[in-house]
Amino acid sequence: MGRLIISLAVACFAAAFGLALVNAVTEAPIAEQRRLEVLRAVEETLPPFDNDPVGEALHMPVIPPGEEVPETVTVYVGERGEEPTGVAFAVKGEGYGGFITVMLGVDLQGVISGIQILEHLETPGLGANIEKSSFTVRFKGKSLENSRLVAGNLAVINDGGDIDALTGATISPRGVAAGVSWGLKIFSEYRGRILEEAREGPSPASTGTEPGTGPDAGQEPIPVRGEDR
Amino acid sequence: MSLWHEFNKGIVSRNPLLRLVLGMCPALAVTTAAANGVAMGLAATFVLVCSNFVIAVFRKAIPPAVRIPIFIVVIASFVTVIDLVMNAFAHEMHKVLGLFVPLIVVNCIILGRAEAYASRNPVLASILDGLGMGIGFTLALVVLGGIREMLGNGTIFGVSVVTAAYEPAIIMLLPPGAFLALGLLLGAMNKLTGVEGS
Numbered sequence: 001m002g003r004l005i006i007s008l009a010v011a012c013f014a015a016a017f018g019l020a021l022v023n024a025v026t027e028a029p030i031a032e033q034r035r036l037e038v039l040r041a042v043e044e045t046l047p048p049f050d051n052d053p054v055g056e057a058l059h060m061p062v063i064p065p066g067e068e069v070p071e072t073v074t075v076y077v078g079e080r081g082e083e084p085t086g087v088a089f090a091v092k093g094e095g096y097g098g099f100i101t102v103m104l105g106v107d108l109q110g111v112i113s114g115i116q117i118l119e120h121l122e123t124p125g126l127g128a129n130i131e132k133s134s135f136t137v138r139f140k141g142k143s144l145e146n147s148r149l150v151a152g153n154l155a156v157i158n159d160g161g162d163i164d165a166l167t168g169a170t171i172s173p174r175g176v177a178a179g180v181s182w183g184l185k186i187f188s189e190y191r192g193r194i195l196e197e198a199r200e201g202p203s204p205a206s207t208g209t210e211p212g213t214g215p216d217a218g219q220e221p222i223p224v225r226g227e228d229r
Numbered sequence: 230m231s232l233w234h235e236f237n238k239g240i241v242s243r244n245p246l247l248r249l250v251l252g253m254c255p256a257l258a259v260t261t262a263a264a265n266g267v268a269m270g271l272a273a274t275f276v277l278v279c280s281n282f283v284i285a286v287f288r289k290a291i292p293p294a295v296r297i298p299i300f301i302v303v304i305a306s307f308v309t310v311i312d313l314v315m316n317a318f319a320h321e322m323h324k325v326l327g328l329f330v331p332l333i334v335v336n337c338i339i340l341g342r343a344e345a346y347a348s349r350n351p352v353l354a355s356i357l358d359g360l361g362m363g364i365g366f367t368l369a370l371v372v373l374g375g376i377r378e379m380l381g382n383g384t385i386f387g388v389s390v391v392t393a394a395y396e397p398a399i400i401m402l403l404p405p406g407a408f409l410a411l412g413l414l415l416g417a418m419n420k421l422t423g424v425e426g427s
Binding site: 003004007008011012015018019022023025026029030033037123124125126 | 261290291292294295298299302303305306309310313314316317318320381382397399402403
């Protein structure tokens with residue numbers, strides 16, 4: 001009996017020790033990979049900037065339209081010569097296979113400067129084509145003011161809006177449009193506060209430095225992710 | 230039983246996927262592209278070789294009554310190692326394979342080789358057994374992934390192999406396509422090696 005307990009304990013201790021070592025080695029690269037992932041998405045979607053939006057990310061509690069519970073949105077503010085040029089943040093919309101997470105970039109007028117699909121569970125070859133730039137570019141330049149809205153939202157052509165859906169897939173583009181509309185509304189409502197916080201934001205020392213050298217470089221500003229992982 | 234045979238048997242005559250029909254869950258789920266098959270196969274091979282090695286080294290010290298929990302601890306540790314390493318250094322592939330890397334823990338090929346082979350054979354033979362089985366699994370996944378990617382997307386390893394007139398059969402990328410391709414592959418394997426259903 002004693003021997004059984006000892007051998008199991010030794011095996012578990014050795015495993016825990018080994019894993020702690022591996023974790024110590026991989027922790028920093030994993031955090032860096034996540035940061036780069038966010039940075040790439042932000043670069044794709046924001047208007048040109050010369051600061052470090054990821055290092056200076058704001059964590060804003062917002063109350064989404066029609067809801068009561070506040071949720072925290074990580075907002076990346078792009079600045080050029082100390083002046084904000086646009087903001088990017090992750091939004092979610094319900095697609096065919098689950099939630100689609102989209103990085104939405106808007107300029108200060110609320111016009112979409114770019115979107116990028118971060119995560120989705122759509123059908124390969126059909127709905128999954130939403131991640132192609134040939135689709136995401138269709139949102140560029142749209143805003144709540146210059147588009148044909150359906151019930152206050154951007155919508156695909158099939159639903160009476162003006163966004164071209166994909167061949168054989170309407171539900172996925174519809175999910176993207178819903179998520180993007182949600183984001184545009186959040187932006188128009190919180191625009192003032194976001195810009196105000198961005199101005200006073202983090203210490204001036206970190207403005208304009210290389211990515212990764214800001215005081216917040218160590219933390220992980222991960223976009224909102226689907227609950228199913 | 231030469232060492233060469235220990236290595237060789239996992240590749241064709243006792244291929245884990247196409248002969249023993251083990252490890253179906255990752256085989257069906259991740260083989261939407263040949264590159265996914267390579268990554269999944271290599272991850273499983275790493276775990277198989279390492280767990281076979283550790284278990285063969287300690288095979289005389291492990292009390293039979295608690296061998297299964299100890300095997301699982303060893304396997305789960307190596308799976309966590311490969312999961313962390315892929316997340317850190319092959320981030321894109323890690324995102325594609327997602328949940329299926331942690332699920333290598335319950336891949337019955339690995340526990341099967343630990344129990345049936347490594348726990349009662351010398352170290353070198355166990356490593357070769359793990360390597361052979363792992364390569365056999367990888368090859369089978371690559372073939373399956375290649376067939377599905379070619380028919381469903383018109384590419385192999387991302388390189389276009391069909392003319393513009395070819396309309397990709399999307400069903401091959403969906404779950405039914407996995408069963409179709411695997412069934413046909415198993416049939417072809419039986420035909421080629423002369424095994425008739427009995």
